[in-house]
Amino acid sequence: MQITFAILVALLQFATTVSAVHGRHWRRAQHGNAGNASCTVTCFDDIAKVKGRCTSITIGDLEVPAGKTLDLTKLKDGTSVLFTGLVTFGYKPWAGPLVSVSGTNIIVTGKPGHLLDGGGARWWDGKGSNGGKTKPKFFFARSLTSSVLKGLNIRNTPVHCFSIGGSKDLLIDSVTIDNKDGDKGDLGHNTDGFDVGSSSGIIINNATVYNQDDCLAINSGRNITFTNGYCSGGHGLSIGSVGNRADNVVQDVLISSSTVVNSAQALRIKTIHGATGSVSNITYSNIKLAGITKYGIVIQQDYLNGSPTGEPTAGVPIKHVTFSRVTGTLATGAKNKYILCASCSNFNFSNVKLVSATGLPPKSVCKGAPSGVPC
Ligand SMILES: *[C@@H]1O[C@H](CO)[C@@H](O)[C@H](O)[C@H]1NC(C)=O
Ligand SMILES: *[C@@H]1O[C@H](CO)[C@@H](O)[C@H](O)[C@H]1NC(C)=O
Ligand SMILES: *[C@@H]1O[C@H](CO)[C@@H](O)[C@H](O)[C@H]1NC(C)=O
Ligand SMILES: *[C@@H]1O[C@H](CO)[C@@H](O)[C@H](O)[C@H]1NC(C)=O
Ligand SMILES: *[C@@H]1O[C@H](CO)[C@@H](O)[C@H](O)[C@H]1NC(C)=O
Numbered sequence: 001m002q003i004t005f006a007i008l009v010a011l012l013q014f015a016t017t018v019s020a021v022h023g024r025h026w027r028r029a030q031h032g033n034a035g036n037a038s039c040t041v042t043c044f045d046d047i048a049k050v051k052g053r054c055t056s057i058t059i060g061d062l063e064v065p066a067g068k069t070l071d072l073t074k075l076k077d078g079t080s081v082l083f084t085g086l087v088t089f090g091y092k093p094w095a096g097p098l099v100s101v102s103g104t105n106i107i108v109t110g111k112p113g114h115l116l117d118g119g120g121a122r123w124w125d126g127k128g129s130n131g132g133k134t135k136p137k138f139f140f141a142r143s144l145t146s147s148v149l150k151g152l153n154i155r156n157t158p159v160h161c162f163s164i165g166g167s168k169d170l171l172i173d174s175v176t177i178d179n180k181d182g183d184k185g186d187l188g189h190n191t192d193g194f195d196v197g198s199s200s201g202i203i204i205n206n207a208t209v210y211n212q213d214d215c216l217a218i219n220s221g222r223n224i225t226f227t228n229g230y231c232s233g234g235h236g237l238s239i240g241s242v243g244n245r246a247d248n249v250v251q252d253v254l255i256s257s258s259t260v261v262n263s264a265q266a267l268r269i270k271t272i273h274g275a276t277g278s279v280s281n282i283t284y285s286n287i288k289l290a291g292i293t294k295y296g297i298v299i300q301q302d303y304l305n306g307s308p309t310g311e312p313t314a315g316v317p318i319k320h321v322t323f324s325r326v327t328g329t330l331a332t333g334a335k336n337k338y339i340l341c342a343s344c345s346n347f348n349f350s351n352v353k354l355v356s357a358t359g360l361p362p363k364s365v366c367k368g369a370p371s372g373v374p375c
Contacts, residue, residue, distance in 0.1 A: 038057075039054035051074070057072075057075075057081045058082045062087045063087075063089075064089045064090065066089075066091055067094050069100050073100050073101065077103065080108075081109070082110075088117050089117075093123070094134055095134055098139070099139045100139070101141055102143040105146050108148070108152070110153055112151070114153060115154075118138055118157040120181070124158070124187035126185070137160045138154065138162070139154070139157075141163070141165075142164070146170075149175065150173045152176070161191065163195050164196045164197070165196075168200050172205070173203075174205070174206045183233060192211070192213045194217070195217050196219065197220045202223070204225070208229070209232070211232075211234040214237075216238060217238045218239050219241070219250070220248060220249055220277075223252045224254075225254045228257050229259070230258065231259070235264050236264070237258065237268070240268070240279070242270070242271045242275070243271055248278070249278050250280075250282070254285070255283070255285070256284070256286050257287075259288045261290045261292075264292070265292060265294050266289040267323070268299075270301075271303065271315075271316035272303050273304040273312070273313050279318045280318075281320045282322070283324070284322070288327060289326070289329065292328070292329075292331060296330055296334070296335070296354040299318065299373075300338065301343065310340075312340045312368060321347045322349075322350070323352050324349075326351070327354070334356065336364045337365070338364070339364070340367050344370045346370070349373055352374075
């Protein structure tokens, strides 16, 4: 991992040098070999032209037309992409995505000062993906292997931001997602930060997310790490809902050294009522919370169509779960834990200390809690 990262850092420095090359239209720099050119993009039509032939692509100010994807899929092996300017998107009710990247050994970097602005307010109607206008997902990171997304600044996504699927060994480092504007009038909804499915070897490090839904939601996948993150305004760091998809296994997840503030809940594992699958080897460690309004920790096996049924089922067992060093404060009226289990086992809570704003110990609501969960 370290050797790979050193090579990637060297490539990033190379990409930064190349970014000095600007032009009205894309052009190849002199030092590129045939088929390995450095190219700069300033208008949308250039993207299709550079994709097959450039391995170093710089994207400056760019307007992506309504209903079109900034399509960086199937990049040449080893391509680096550098965003240097303001990228905006035309308005159309459609499913998106607005940006899509795929390939192997790809490095996508944002230069300080750049911005990918989703202009989400044009779609926001308080209904998210459950109705109203059709809203485009923002960023597909699908079939992305041994790759890095680094330093990206994203603002105001219409609905979900990153959709990570079918990816392997992907590092997402120092990404900021700022959907604070969606708090106005409660119009932003289902603005998940990172949704992960059927992927392995995913590391999300040093992310900052202001939104109105899950900061992280892992629906399936293995060997996934979220660390040094900051989540504000949403629904916290979640596994699930697991079940009723093609892949319903989540295992080997580490969520550590992160902060969750002003959110409905902080840490949550949800499985779907009547579904099958499994959730195992999940660790939440060294998590700080503040201003949590409903529940600090939630484990529930009763989800259906996005809502709780109140009836947990055992088809997606949750096993080998550790919560260690989880500390902080809950807002007045919030509960410490909500546990609703039909099949939860081998839980280990150590140094979980949540206090309410009033100083009273916050209550828990527990049904079917395994031994190891103090209720
Ligand atoms: C492009 O770069 C790759 C990796 O550095 C190298 O293996 C390949 O031979 C180069 N292709 C050309 C046409 O120069
Ligand atoms: C973490 O990300 C922020 C951008 O959100 C960046 O300014 C900072 O340098 C990053 N920290 C590290 C240690 O990479
Ligand atoms: C987990 O993912 C990391 C990051 O890609 C990788 O370095 C490591 O080898 C993987 N571990 C296993 C057991 O697959
Ligand atoms: C549990 O997951 C962690 C990654 O979070 C991994 O390092 C460890 O090997 C896994 N344990 C088992 C028993 O598979
Ligand atoms: C529970 O987790 C803590 C922290 O990781 C660890 O020190 C302890 O040994 C674990 N207890 C059991 C019974 O596994």
